[in-house]
Amino acid sequence: MELYKSRDFSAFFQDTFSFIKLNGKHFFKHFIIVNGLILLVLMIMGYFFMNFYTDVVFGSIMQNNPNILDDYMNENGALFIFLLIVFIIVGLVFSIIMHAYPAFYLKLYNEHLGTNFGTPEIIKLYKANIGKLMTFLVSGILLAIPLLIGIGLLSIILFVTIIGMLALPLVIGGFSLFYVMALMEYLEGKRGVWDSFGYSWNLLSSKFWPAIGSVGLFYLMSYLVQNIVTVIAYIFGMLRFFTRIENNNPNPEEFGGMMSIIMIVMFMAGVILGAFLNNIVLLNQGIVFYSLKEDNENINAKSIIDQIGKGE
Secondary structure, rough: OOOOOOOOOOHHHHHHHHHHHHHHHHHHHHHHHHHHHHHHHHHHHHHHHHHHHHHHHHHHHOOOOOHHHHHHHHHHHHHHHHHHHHHHHHHHHHHHHHOOOOOHHHHHHHHHHOOOHHHHHHHHHHHHHHHHHHHHHHHHHHHHHHHHHHHHHHHHHOOOHHHHHHHHHHHHHHHHHHHHHHHHHHHHHHOOHHHHHHHHHHHHHHOOHHHHHHHHHHHHHHHHHHHHHHHHHHHHHHHHHHHHHOOOOOOHHHHHHHHHHHHHHHHHHHHHHHHHHHHHHHHHHHHHHHHHHHHHHOHHHHHHHHHHHHOO
């Protein structure tokens, strides 16, 4: 499948699913190998967070003592803030590492004209670009501060109306696509980090509505699928909760243990499912990136002309 190819709105969809159909097994196999340890660490961190959440929050509900959370924060406030900061930093670092995987994969796919590569080549790219990933992370955070303020205000305005709420995935999709294309261009090694952000905006504005429309719908589909697990677990937990309250005075320890299991299973399933769906969304954004890059630079067309010249 050719990455450098001009596409319209429907082709963004069709080629994303075609790519997954043809190369999905190879793509996700190496994703698990490369990022499996990161997912495991995130699930372990989530396990401890969910234990805290169920012990404190549900403990205050079952014991009818709303001061449990305040008492805990007064006694362990410094530790909680420290762990929260560590959790955020680790989450951001892991996020940029996992977001880089589709970029590296598509880069190798294009260079090898297919899937004739494996984990060693992917890890080699990670090692060669670890400095760039950290630079992009810091630069992206600095740029995100004013952008998120503007997007937050726009989202509030859109949230007032039903039509505006339907447009929210487009806002989220456009924001994400802007960052992902900047990252992919930066990892190409031909531009600096700020030039890559500028180039990403040029690409995005060149075919604005088809690009963000495609990504926005992928985000919407991912959101709906991912939240099925959360909604089912939440409904199940609440039904058990109200049933126990109506029948008898529930045992706080027993109920807390039940909710801990539900929340932990829900979180772990969410991490795995979220990683799978997020990669599909990122693949779609990668397809959009290579397509817009072809529209702007005619890379594939120039390559064909060069090959014809060599043949003569």
